[in-house]
Amino acid sequence: xxxxxxxxxxxxxxxxxxxxxxxxxxxxxxxxxxxxxxxxxxxxxxxxxxxxxxxxxxxxxxxxxxxxxxxxxxxxxxxxxxxxxxxxxxxxxxxxxxxxxxxxxxxxxxxxxxxxxxxxxxxxxxxxxxxxxxxxxxxxxxxxxxxxxxxxxxxxxxxxxxxxxxxxxxxxxxxxxxxxxxxxxxxxxxxxxxxxxxxxxxxxxxxxxxxxxxxxxxxxxxxxxxxxxxxxxxxxxxxxxxxxxxxxxxxxxxxxxxxxxxxxxxxxxxxxxxxxxxxxxxxxxxxxxxxxxxxxxxxxxxxxxxxxxxxxxxxxxxxxxxxxxxxxxxxxxxxxxxxxxxxxxxxxxxxx
Amino acid sequence: xxxxxxxxxxxxxxxxxxxxxxxxxxxxxxxxxxxxxxxxxxxxxxxxxxxxxxxxxxxxxxxxxxxxxxxxxxxxxxxxxxxxxxxxxxxxxxxxxxxxxxxxxxxxxxxxxxxxxxxxxxxxxxxxxxxxxxxxxxxxxxxxxxxxxxxxxxxxxxxxxxxxxxxxxxxxxxxxxxxxxxxxxxx
Numbered sequence: 001x002x003x004x005x006x007x008x009x010x011x012x013x014x015x016x017x018x019x020x021x022x023x024x025x026x027x028x029x030x031x032x033x034x035x036x037x038x039x040x041x042x043x044x045x046x047x048x049x050x051x052x053x054x055x056x057x058x059x060x061x062x063x064x065x066x067x068x069x070x071x072x073x074x075x076x077x078x079x080x081x082x083x084x085x086x087x088x089x090x091x092x093x094x095x096x097x098x099x100x101x102x103x104x105x106x107x108x109x110x111x112x113x114x115x116x117x118x119x120x121x122x123x124x125x126x127x128x129x130x131x132x133x134x135x136x137x138x139x140x141x142x143x144x145x146x147x148x149x150x151x152x153x154x155x156x157x158x159x160x161x162x163x164x165x166x167x168x169x170x171x172x173x174x175x176x177x178x179x180x181x182x183x184x185x186x187x188x189x190x191x192x193x194x195x196x197x198x199x200x201x202x203x204x205x206x207x208x209x210x211x212x213x214x215x216x217x218x219x220x221x222x223x224x225x226x227x228x229x230x231x232x233x234x235x236x237x238x239x240x241x242x243x244x245x246x247x248x249x250x251x252x253x254x255x256x257x258x259x260x261x262x263x264x265x266x267x268x269x270x271x272x273x274x275x276x277x278x279x280x281x282x283x284x285x286x287x288x289x290x291x292x293x294x295x296x297x298x299x300x301x302x303x304x305x306x307x308x309x310x311x312x313x314x315x316x317x318x319x320x321x322x323x324x325x326x327x328x329x330x331x332x333x334x335x336x337x338x339x340x341x342x343x344x345x346x347x348x349x350x351x352x
Numbered sequence: 353x354x355x356x357x358x359x360x361x362x363x364x365x366x367x368x369x370x371x372x373x374x375x376x377x378x379x380x381x382x383x384x385x386x387x388x389x390x391x392x393x394x395x396x397x398x399x400x401x402x403x404x405x406x407x408x409x410x411x412x413x414x415x416x417x418x419x420x421x422x423x424x425x426x427x428x429x430x431x432x433x434x435x436x437x438x439x440x441x442x443x444x445x446x447x448x449x450x451x452x453x454x455x456x457x458x459x460x461x462x463x464x465x466x467x468x469x470x471x472x473x474x475x476x477x478x479x480x481x482x483x484x485x486x487x488x489x490x491x492x493x494x495x496x497x498x499x500x501x502x503x504x505x506x507x508x509x510x511x512x513x514x515x516x517x518x519x520x521x522x523x524x525x526x527x528x529x530x531x532x533x534x535x536x537x538x539x
Contacts, residue, residue: 257537278533
């Protein structure tokens with residue numbers, strides 16, 4: 001765990017992430033300017049840092065209704081605005097970037113932030129960026145696998161000799177600057193077993209997205225990942241697992257659902273073409289559902305329950321999707337810092 | 353209420369002729385908007401698995417039009433004992449739950465009565481998988497019912513009229529059910 005900068009004796013790591021969506025607030029019908037939204041994300045990272053959260057990450061999406069296409073630049077600003085919190089991407093779309101540049105960017109952020117930078121690398125769930133950035137969608141899988149392997153090699157070796165199909169060969173190339181220790185590089189997994197197995201076979205940490213659904217279903221994905229690690233000659237107990245999903249707390253579960261539904265529903269409509277069915281959203285409050293939307297007490301219990309089942313090392317919550325007003329985000333961070341974190345940490349710490 | 357009529361073939365004229373009759377039947381009803389998609393007029397790519405909003409050109413236009421439907425009327429011929437590839441491609445382009453909360457009515461044209469059950473066995477399972485509510489009876493029209501791009505069997509007109517009425521009623525009934533369900537939630 002140590003080489004991924006995870007210390008189990010500190011308990012479950014708790015973070016928040018933003019996809020960098022730039023959506024209208026459905027309650028007011030207004031949308032922030034890109035400038036305001038970007039600054040809001042930096043402010044959110046600052047608050048998370050001050051509240052003692054472990055991790056803050058920013059997504060890379062190149063379609064309409066998003067604002068953090070240049071997510072490494074945003075992370076660099078966050079590095080300067082924060083002091084202790086780890087920072088990363090959720091996710092960096094490696095398929096359409098050069099791994100040399102990706103390493104250069106993140107190693108720089110790591111140096112500027114006193115070793116707080118991490119990469120979560122994904123394949124993109126949406127593919128408009130292939131045309132935008134000049135890649136062929138037919139190479140969807142090949143591009144990612146090759147670039148991910150190269151990025152991991154660069155992360156370990158300052159001088160890289162490498163040959164592949166999708167970029168020019170490297171001959172004893174010196175990739176600089178070097179982070180003081182290798183960067184934690186996670187593989188983003190969308191929720192399917194097959195994708196988790198790929199992460200396991202490669203011997204890399206897995207970050208698992210889970211928007212909604214039974215805890216038991218995601219447990220089987222996590223089991224598949226750990227089995228694939230062990231079968232591939234790695235030791236699963238050495239690899240951290242992160243999970244990611246919707247997060248919102250209020251005084252009561254009823255209030256939390258009321259607060260959050262319009263944002264998630266309208267946001268999904270805009271970005272995904274279909275809203276979030278109320279019936280499925282209502283099921284989200286069940287203890288056995290992964291969606292962490294509810295009262296402070298119930299969500300704390302759910303996070304602890306998920307930790308019992310998953311034995312994972314990090315949870316990151318998405319609380320700002322769909323034009324959520326900043327006041328609501330501030331309130332959430334306050335609840336997190338004062339009520340949820342102390343309890344979660346207390347009960348998830350591993351005895352040394 | 354928005355009705356989308358999909359003529360699912362790029363071959364021949366019978367399915368389009370039938371769907372024009374469906375369109376006419378809907379136009380007898382008030383408070384409806386009706387949009388006709390004839391696949392002959394569009395140049396669609398084959399599905400490559402991407403999200404439907406990431407397509408461009410005609411493919412984007414057709415998939416977005418279908419997603420906007422409250423009622424979807426699908427017209428299909430039967431080729432080689434199945435639905436045409438053009439129509440299957442439209443389904444492949446859409447998300448798995450694309451037809452959730454949509455009511456679907458079906459009109460089938462075929463060269464032989466032997467094709468009657470193809471819809472039961474091949475089209476309805478696809479629609480169920482995609483979460484559609486399907487009006488159970490469909491209009492099955494044979495070659496002999498057409499002449500020079502016109503329907504010459506009066507009974508076909510009556511059956512189309514019945515299908516349109518039934519589909520509208522089914523949508524109204526389901527809207528009531530869905531509303532009742534929604535009203536249970538206070539968020």
